[in-house]
Amino acid sequence: MDATTFVLFGATGDLAKRKIYPAMYNLFVDGKLPQAFSVFGLGRRELTDEKFRANVEHSIRTFSRRQPADGSSLNAFLEAFRYSVLDIGRIEDYNKLLQLVEQREAALGADPNRLFYLSVGPEFFETIASNIQASGLSSAAGWKRLVIEKPFGHDLQSARNLNKHLSRSFTEDEIFRIDHYLGKPMVQKLEILQQSNPVLQALWTNRHIANVQITANETVGVEERAGYYDHVGAVRDMFQNHMLQLLMMLAIHLPNHNSTSDEVRTKKKKVMEALEPLFKEDVAFNVVRGQYAAGEIQGKAVAGYTSEPGIAADSANDTFIAAKLQIDDYFWRGVPFYIRTGKRMKEKSTRIVIEFKEPLKQSSQKNDERRIPNLLVFEISPNESITLQLSTRDPQHRGEFKPMFIDFRSDSHEVPEAYENLIGDALNGDPTFFAHWDEVELSWKWVQPILDAFTENLVPLQTYAAGTYGPAASDELLARDGYRWQFDAESEHNIADSAAASVGEEQLQKVTQNEMQIETKEGNTYAYHANH
Numbered sequence: 370m371d372a373t374t375f376v377l378f379g380a381t382g383d384l385a386k387r388k389i390y391p392a393m394y395n396l397f398v399d400g401k402l403p404q405a406f407s408v409f410g411l412g413r414r415e416l417t418d419e420k421f422r423a424n425v426e427h428s429i430r431t432f433s434r435r436q437p438a439d440g441s442s443l444n445a446f447l448e449a450f451r452y453s454v455l456d457i458g459r460i461e462d463y464n465k466l467l468q469l470v471e472q473r474e475a476a477l478g479a480d481p482n483r484l485f486y487l488s489v490g491p492e493f494f495e496t497i498a499s500n501i502q503a504s505g506l507s508s509a510a511g512w513k514r515l516v517i518e519k520p521f522g523h524d525l526q527s528a529r530n531l532n533k534h535l536s537r538s539f540t541e542d543e544i545f546r547i548d549h550y551l552g553k554p555m556v557q558k559l560e561i562l563q564q565s566n567p568v569l570q571a572l573w574t575n576r577h578i579a580n581v582q583i584t585a586n587e588t589v590g591v592e593e594r595a596g597y598y599d600h601v602g603a604v605r606d607m608f609q610n611h612m613l614q615l616l617m618m619l620a621i622h623l624p625n626h627n628s629t630s631d632e633v634r635t636k637k638k639k640v641m642e643a644l645e646p647l648f649k650e651d652v653a654f655n656v657v658r659g660q661y662a663a664g665e666i667q668g669k670a671v672a673g674y675t676s677e678p679g680i681a682a683d684s685a686n687d688t689f690i691a692a693k694l695q696i697d698d699y700f701w702r703g704v705p706f707y708i709r710t711g712k713r714m715k716e717k718s719t720r721i722v723i724e725f726k727e728p729l730k731q732s733s734q735k736n737d738e739r740r741i742p743n744l745l746v747f748e749i750s751p752n753e754s755i756t757l758q759l760s761t762r763d764p765q766h767r768g769e770f771k772p773m774f775i776d777f778r779s780d781s782h783e784v785p786e787a788y789e790n791l792i793g794d795a796l797n798g799d800p801t802f803f804a805h806w807d808e809v810e811l812s813w814k815w816v817q818p819i820l821d822a823f824t825e826n827l828v829p830l831q832t833y834a835a836g837t838y839g840p841a842a843s844d845e846l847l848a849r850d851g852y853r854w855q856f857d858a859e860s861e862h863n864i865a866d867s868a869a870a871s872v873g874e875e876q877l878q879k880v881t882q883n884e885m886q887i888e889t890k891e892g893n894t895y896a897y898h899a900n901h
């Protein structure tokens with residue numbers, strides 16, 4: 370891997386502490402950092418190198434999925450870290466930084482490849498990019514990359530302005546826009562699973578798929594981010610970026626060979642271009658806008674959104690959004706995609722559910738409660754799993770339809786954090802799992818009528834009690850088409866619970882992480898296995 374100087378703006382901030390340092394440490398343990406590697410942490414606070422390293426160590430000990438086995442390997446890692454005071458608006462600080470960086474590169478005999486990571490508020494992105502260029506930090510003979518955190522713009526116009534500004538200092542190939550959902554291992558697996566699996570390839574069309582449901586539910590509320598969140602809401606915070614990226618990753622059809630990042634991006638762009646546009650007048654019919662009221666989560670009473678510290682009592686900000694989208698192309702025409710995301714929901718779960726069409730009509734009513742749909746479920750977080758729910762019934766006795774589950778679960782300790790994948794890719798110069806400008810622009814373009822409709826109050830703000838699955842209107846959005854949200858905690862998503870529910874608790878013989886056996890009253894044994 371190329372020698373790299375990692376220049377971290379916002380080195381004293383929350384993201385660096387909770388995500389970036391632990392991710393770097395895990396890359397180091399896995400031997401995925403360059404041999405010649407230096408980190409320059411930047412912030413206004415006065416810190417010595419020693420204090421900075423102690424802070425980094427603390428963050429690793431608190432947040433890393435792996436703990437240092439011995440001091441010497443941790444010290445070898447920390448040796449790469451240096452701190453420099455820098456005020457983003459002061460060009461002199463960049464000039465001073467350039468000297469320090471050059472000295473370090475000379476000491477290591479390393480090529481001047483520089484990765485600039487902007488872990489600061491979005492109001493600073495343009496100034497930093499300009500000052501990096503003006504100071505000469507980016508004009509050395511090596512490569513330069515700009516890794517930029519979200520949010521990328523506040524609406525379509527501001528995103529375009531930001532991109533125009535950044536492109537004065539960095540080319541598109543040099544800009545790595547982080548969307549941490551793209552770093553989640555299960556999201557990355559979507560691409561590989563589809564490419565290497567003829568079963569999935571054959572199923573991935575409107576001939577077999579009835580609808581797709583994409584959920585990102587959180588139990589947390591606004592936390593300490595009132596100032597930021599009350600201006601963005603669920604639509605900007607989650608929907609425009611993470612949720613639409615999940616949609617793109619699910620809906621792309623890739624060629625039968627290892628795709629290049631250009632191929633992936635081109636196909637993702639095609640998905641966005643084929644999304645049926647939503648007109649402002651139609652938003653109320655296709656989009657549900659919600660805000661949490663007081664309620665209870667896991668037995669604990671929680672406040673409503675407008676009673677949260679820093680939120681105005683009359684705030685109409687959305688903490689929940691659900692929407693129906695349609696992709697008008699050969700593969701997906703006629704398949705509704707339902708997307709929802711919300712705070713203070715009943716459970717933390719990010720998942721994609723594919724509901725297949727029913728070959729056997731069990732009932733003339735699509736939304737008959739007894740119906741057992743065939744589902745493929747990608748559980749993205751907090752735990753990773755892939756579950757195939759098959760509708761079946763005992764062939765001898767021709768009883769009721771029952772679900773049968775084939776379930777794969779990953780060992781959570783072995784699963785890398787999203788930031789590990791993304792920082793590793795940025796160091797390698799692989800842009801596959803970063804958001805290209807075309808995707809970002811098309812996402813904002815699609816979302817803009819929703820923003821306008823919310824601003825003009827064309828969509829009623831529905832309240833939902835904290836600890837639920839959102840407003841009733843979210844269920845109605847699907848019920849209208851004869852569907853319902855699948856796999857919520859109170860439905861069949863726990864393999865053990867659901868197996869017990871389907872055959873009777875006393876018959877459940879054995880459930881391990883990857884294997885389950887059920888013996889029915891008739892003496893039939895069903896074994897369900899996870900396939901590694």
Ligand SMILES: NC(=O)C1=CN([C@@H]2O[C@H](COP(=O)(O)OP(=O)(O)OC[C@H]3O[C@@H](n4cnc5c(N)ncnc54)[C@H](OP(=O)(O)O)[C@@H]3O)[C@@H](O)[C@H]2O)C=CC1
Nearest residue numbers: 379380381382383384412413414456457488489490518519
């Ligand atoms: N925290 C999170 O979980 C997530 C954050 N993000 C994004 O990451 C970015 C950083 O967020 P977060 O770490 O939470 O923010 P914090 O407020 O915790 O940290 C901000 C950082 O910016 C530095 N900073 C602020 N003003 C200046 C200045 N004028 N000159 C130099 N440095 C400055 C601060 O350093 P100092 O005070 O020492 O000057 C601090 O290191 C944001 O874009 C956010 O949207 C994205 C996803 C999740």
Ligand SMILES: O=C1O[C@H](COP(=O)(O)O)[C@@H](O)[C@H](O)[C@H]1O
Nearest residue numbers: 519549585587589606607719750
């Ligand atoms: O980007 C964001 O994501 C988090 C949710 O991320 P997850 O990895 O825990 O699913 C969300 O809480 C936050 O509001 C948003 O800015």
